Amino acid sequence: MGKRFAGIDIGSRTIELVVVDTSGKIVDSLQTDTGFDPMTAARKLIHGMDYDRIMATGYGRNLFEISFDTLTVTEIKAHATGARTFFPDAHTVLDIGGQDSKAISLFETGRVKKFEMNDRCAAGTGKFLEIMAKTLGFDIESFGREALLSEKDIAISSMCTVFAESEVTSLIAGGKNRREIARGLHTSVIQRAAGMINRVSSTGDIVFTGGVAKNPCMRQLLAETLGRNVLTPEDPQLVGALGAALLAMEIP
Amino acid sequence: MTEDYREMWTHLGLDLDAHDALLGVLGGAYQDIFLSQKNRPEGMKYFDFVMSEVHGLRIKELLDEKKAGRKIVGSYCVFVPEEIVLAAGATLVGLCSGADFATPEVEKLLPRNTCALIKSSFGFKLGKVCPYLESADMIVGENTCDGKKKAYESLGHLVKNLYVMDLPQVKSDQGRALLKSEYQRFRTAMEALTGAAVTSESLKQAIQTVNAKRAAIHRLSILRKADPAPISGLDALLANQVFFYDNPARFTDSVNQICDELEKRIAEKKGVFPAGTPRILVSGCPQAVPNWKLPFIVETSGAVIVGEESCVGERGARNLTDASGETVDEMMDAIVDRYYQVDCAIFTPNPQRLEHIQEMVATYRADGVIHYGLQFCQPYLMESFPIEKALEEKKIPTLRIETDYSMEDVGQLKTRIEAFIEQLR
Ligand code: SF4
Ligand code: SF4
Numbered sequence: 027m028g029k030r031f032a033g034i035d036i037g038s039r040t041i042e043l044v045v046v047d048t049s050g051k052i053v054d055s056l057q058t059d060t061g062f063d064p065m066t067a068a069r070k071l072i073h074g075m076d077y078d079r080i081m082a083t084g085y086g087r088n089l090f091e092i093s094f095d096t097l098t099v100t101e102i103k104a105h106a107t108g109a110r111t112f113f114p115d116a117h118t119v120l121d122i123g124g125q126d127s128k129a130i131s132l133f134e135t136g137r138v139k140k141f142e143m144n145d146r147c148a149a150g151t152g153k154f155l156e157i158m159a160k161t162l163g164f165d166i167e168s169f170g171r172e173a174l175l176s177e178k179d180i181a182i183s184s185m186c187t188v189f190a191e192s193e194v195t196s197l198i199a200g201g202k203n204r205r206e207i208a209r210g211l212h213t214s215v216i217q218r219a220a221g222m223i224n225r226v227s228s229t230g231d232i233v234f235t236g237g238v239a240k241n242p243c244m245r246q247l248l249a250e251t252l253g254r255n256v257l258t259p260e261d262p263q264l265v266g267a268l269g270a271a272l273l274a275m276e277i278p
Numbered sequence: 279m280t281e282d283y284r285e286m287w288t289h290l291g292l293d294l295d296a297h298d299a300l301l302g303v304l305g306g307a308y309q310d311i312f313l314s315q316k317n318r319p320e321g322m323k324y325f326d327f328v329m330s331e332v333h334g335l336r337i338k339e340l341l342d343e344k345k346a347g348r349k350i351v352g353s354y355c356v357f358v359p360e361e362i363v364l365a366a367g368a369t370l371v372g373l374c375s376g377a378d379f380a381t382p383e384v385e386k387l388l389p390r391n392t393c394a395l396i397k398s399s400f401g402f403k404l405g406k407v408c409p410y411l412e413s414a415d416m417i418v419g420e421n422t423c424d425g426k427k428k429a430y431e432s433l434g435h436l437v438k439n440l441y442v443m444d445l446p447q448v449k450s451d452q453g454r455a456l457l458k459s460e461y462q463r464f465r466t467a468m469e470a471l472t473g474a475a476v477t478s479e480s481l482k483q484a485i486q487t488v489n490a491k492r493a494a495i496h497r498l499s500i501l502r503k504a505d506p507a508p509i510s511g512l513d514a515l516l517a518n519q520v521f522f523y524d525n526p527a528r529f530t531d532s533v534n535q536i537c538d539e540l541e542k543r544i545a546e547k548k549g550v551f552p553a554g555t556p557r558i559l560v561s562g563c564p565q566a567v568p569n570w571k572l573p574f575i576v577e578t579s580g581a582v583i584v585g586e587e588s589c590v591g592e593r594g595a596r597n598l599t600d601a602s603g604e605t606v607d608e609m610m611d612a613i614v615d616r617y618y619q620v621d622c623a624i625f626t627p628n629p630q631r632l633e634h635i636q637e638m639v640a641t642y643r644a645d646g647v648i649h650y651g652l653q654f655c656q657p658y659l660m661e662s663f664p665i666e667k668a669l670e671e672k673k674i675p676t677l678r679i680e681t682d683y684s685m686e687d688v689g690q691l692k693t694r695i696e697a698f699i700e701q702l703r
Contacts, residue, residue, distance in 0.1 A: 085689060102697035126690070138701045140670070143694055 032077035033270025035104065036064055036086030039124030039152065040237070043071045044267040046275065050111060055264055060086070065093050081274035083266050085125065099273050101266055102130055102141050108269030109233040110136045112259040118227040120219055120248070121266070122238035124152040127219060131227035142222040149185040150218040152238045157187055158211045161194050162204050170241035173212050176205035182214045190214075209243065216247040223252065231255040235265040283334045286341065290413060293406040300379065300407045301333060304568055311574050315510055317550045319543070321536030322513050328520055332567075336523065337409045343369055344413065349472050352414035354399060355422055356594040356620060357445055359461060359613050364484035364526075365476040366468035371410050372522025373399060373417070376566035378683045380405035387432050393655045394682040395566065396429045403436050410523065411437070416471055418464075421445050422624045423657050441467055449618070449625055458614045465610070481609045485601040491526045494533035495595045501540045502584045503642055506549020507557070508540040511583020512573045513550075518590050519567045551582045556702040557643060561587035561635050561665070562650035563658045564594075569683060572650055575692050581699045584642040587635050588650070593621060596634075623657035631661065632668055639674055645702040646675035648695070653682045675701055 028048045035042045038060060045054035054075065061067050064086045072080070072094075081097045082090040083104040091098045101121065109119045110132070119130040127150050130141040144150045148157075159169040180202055184190040190211070197207050223232065232254055238244055239262035249256040259265060287297060308329055312322075328336070340350050349368040351358075354375065363370040378394065379401030388400060402408035411417070419430035420443040427442075434440045444460050446453030465476055474480075498517060501508055517533055524532075543549065558581050560572065565588060573583050587593060597619055600612040621631040639647060647669055651659040662678045669676045677698040681687055 085693065088692070100693050100697040100700060102693070103700045138697065140675075141694075141697060143690070 029275075030077040031271050031275040032072070032075065032080040033104070033267040033272070033274060034068060034072065034080060034082050034084075034090065035101070035264075035266035035270060036060065036068055036082060036084035036090055037123050037125065037266075038085055040263065041067055041071055041084075041086075042264050042267040043075065044264055044271045045075065045077050046268070046271045048275070050272055050275070052264075052268065055261070055267070057263070065089055068093075079274045079277065081270040081277075083270040097274065097277070099270055101126075102128060103138055104266045104269035104273065105235050106130050106132055106136065106138050106269065107272050108265035108267075109235055109259070111268065111272060112265075113231070113233050113257050115231075116233040116257070117230045118223060118232045120223055120232055120234050120239075121236040122150075122152060122215075122219065122234075122244070123236040123266075124156075127151050127222070127236075127238075129219065129222035129226050140226045142225050144218070144222070148187045150215050152236070154187050154190070154215060155211070155238065155241070157191060158194060158208075161191050162198070162208055164204070164208065169208060170212065170243035172205055173208035173243040174246065176203065176209045178203075178206045178209065179213050180206045180210040182207070182210045185214060185218065212241075212243045212247055213251075216244065216251050219248065220251050229254070231257055234258045235262045237263040239263075283338070286338060287333070287409060290337075290409050291406060292409060292412065296380075296405050297333070297407045300377075300405075303377075304332075305330075307568060307570070311570050312512060312516065315512065315550070315577075317548070318513060319509055319536055319539050321532070321539045322516075324532040324535070325513070325516050325520055328524060329516070332523075333409050337413060339525065340369065340371070340410075340413050344415075349415040350413050351416045351418060351468075351471075352411055353418045353420075354426070355420045356589045357420050357422070357617055357622075358418045358443065359464070359617060360488050360526075361481065361484045361599060361613050362461065362465050362468055362476065364487060365481040366465070367472045367474040367480070368415075368468060371414070372566075373402070373408065373411055373414075374519070374522070374567040375399040375402065376569035376683070377401075379407060388429060391654045392425055392429070393563075393652045395564070395652060395655075396425050398566075398683065400429070400433065400436075403433070415439060416441055416467075418443060422622065423655070425654070425656075445624070447624060447626060454614065454618055457618055458611070461610060461614055461617075476606060478604060478606050478609065481606055482601060482603075485599045485609060485612070487526050489598040489601060490530045491521065491533075492595045492598055494530045494537070495521060497537045498533055498540070499585065499592060500641075501537060501544065504544045504549070505557070505643065506547065506551060506553040506555065507582045507584060508543040508549055509536070510550045510573075510577055511558075511560070511586075512570060512577055515565060515570070515573055515583070515586060515590070518586060518595070519565075521595070522590070551577075556581040556699050557584045557645050558582070558699075558702075559585045559587060559635070559638055559642060559644035559647045560591075560650050561638075561647055562662065563652045563655055564589040564591075565650070566590060571681070571683070571685075571688070572648070572679075572691075575688065575695050576648070576699075579692060579696045579699055581695075581702070584644055585638050587631075587638055589622070592638065593631075593634070596620075623661045628661065632665055635665065635669065636672065636674075639669075644674075646677065646698065648698070649676060649678045651678065651680045653680050
């Protein structure tokens with residue numbers, strides 16, 4: 027059997043593990059919830075997995091580095107690398123994960139040119155959408171589809187999760203349509219993401235990665251808002267781990 | 279620390295419990311951040327000693343000076359001319375403002391969205407933990423940013439002898455004239471404080487003393503050009519921080535000694551990090567003791583800081599004062615000339631700062647720039663946008679960060695800084 031390289035992406039909500047062969051093809055992938063003890067969850071995930079080298083990314087990468095004595099790479103570079111394998115011409119990547127979001131622009135060579143990240147709070151992240159879905163009584167899997175069923179947006183003025191939640195509650199109490207509120211919430215996240223993208227790159231296709239890229243309303247609104255093509259790989263939440271695995275392979 | 283320091287602190291009116299807590303945190307941080315570094319120059323032992331005695335021996339020295347009749351003046355800005363203070367027979371100490379303290383008390387007097395530096399200066403006063411502040415016979419404030427100039431109105435009620443210096447906001451003939459008249463007024467105030475006249479001899483001597491201190495720092499800065507870097511950014515920042523409160527002559531000697539050692543290191547191609555380590559220039563707001571957050575993150579993420587475009591750094595120490603004048607007036611003019619060049623973001627417009635950043639990138643062979651802005655600091659945060667744009671047009675990678683003294687954003691900052699360093703490799 028040829029060599030195998032693994033990448034592990036330890037996010038605040040989930041952990042992904044991807045193993046590739048020497049051609050860069052995904053031969054194994056696993057996902058688990060991060061829970062309250064990320065290192066135990068990570069240990070379980072890699073247990074019994076067979077690989078020659080592993081590289082960690084995600085907010086838990088430094089903890090993993092200490093616990094397992096491995097190499098690390100930031101989410102920025104990992105997502106850039108992962109996105110390029112699906113879309114070799116990509117110049118712009120938007121990643122929205124559970125706890126943060128980032129826009130990245132790339133040089134022709136695939137190197138990172140510039141990036142922007144959201145600041146400390148949950149505004150504009152997967153967590154924000156999750157809480158809002160719950161407040162509206164949708165499950166997160168269908169949240170985007172439900173929002174798309176509405177033609178109209180109800181504007182949400184707060185980006186702060188706490189204020190937005192009470193704003194939504196009072197809109198519901200005011201008898202407003204839940205789908206319209208949902209669409210409004212999606213719009214507010216997209217506007218923020220669009221601002222970040224515009225600061226790093228102004229034209230060309232956008233590769234959308236991270237768990238939130240699975241949401242069809244987010245993809246559609248992103249394309250509409252920016253007037254740019256949005257490309258999404260099949261398993262967008264695996265892109266970071268895949269990038270890390272490929273970078274593990276590149277090491278001499 | 280010995281008991282006689284405790285007596286000294288009590289005498290100064292410090293809150294001993296709070297002060298113990300502060301020193302405990304400070305000592306721990308120093309251990310983790312500075313003493314854990316590898317390949318440090320031997321000469322840094324002096325600064326380790328200074329730091330371990332920062333509230334002890336140095337305060338005792340100042341109190342001894344006071345007993346001998348000398349006055350102590352505290353300042354918050356590099357626009358307060360040390361030459362004039364020394365020439366009038368007083369000692370100038372920089373008041374650091376680099377850590378959060380007594381924040382709930384501070385926020386009774388200042389809005390929450392005040393920069394960490396200003397809040398810290400109030401916190402040290404309200405928490406009664408700064409022996410420098412309590413030893414000072416006069417505190418000099420200055421009308422720089424809006425935050426500071428309004429905050430001094432409140433600080434005036436908290437400290438004994440606050441003197442506020444006005445400063446120009448525009449580099450124009452009127453601006454220069456204002457600086458000149460304010461420095462004259464300051465000279466008179468210093469003479470009144472000490473009872474000693476500023477003479478051509480004392481002023482010349484003072485200019486030479488301060489120039490020597492700056493020249494030593496310039497020498498240190500230039501040595502940081504070498505790859506591998508002979509000294510870490512953390513240690514160099516520390517030297518720049520100690521600049522503000524150490525005895526000037528002793529400081530000058532100690533920095534020169536380190537430089538002798540660094541020259542040997544460079545000749546042997548020895549450094550603190552391997553050759554080829556990504557090199558970063560930090561530009562922006564001052565980093566006062568014990569604000570070591572940014573360089574600690576940078577230098578534990580695989581890069582080295584090779585310069586600080588900052589008031590605790592090159593903006594503050596750049597340019598010597600011409601000492602060739604014979605009369606007090608001539609030398610006062612030379613002092614005005616020297617300070618008039620400081621390119622603080624409170625000036626509008628402020629094109630020299632961008633030029634200096636580019637010059638420093640070239641001189642210190644930096645691979646990228648991190649613009650360090652304190653949250654709520656309008657002058658520097660506003661400048662950060664055009665600076666980022668201009669640097670990127672010149673293909674100088676730039677990362678703009680906005681932070682404060684708290685530790686809650688360290689994880690996020692680390693990710694951004696590591697990603698920036700990956701970009702530079
Ligand atoms: S940044 Fe401006 S206001 Fe602050 S110390 Fe420097 S010169 Fe003074
Ligand atoms: S950091 Fe900015 S806001 Fe704070 S005192 Fe200095 S210039 Fe003023």
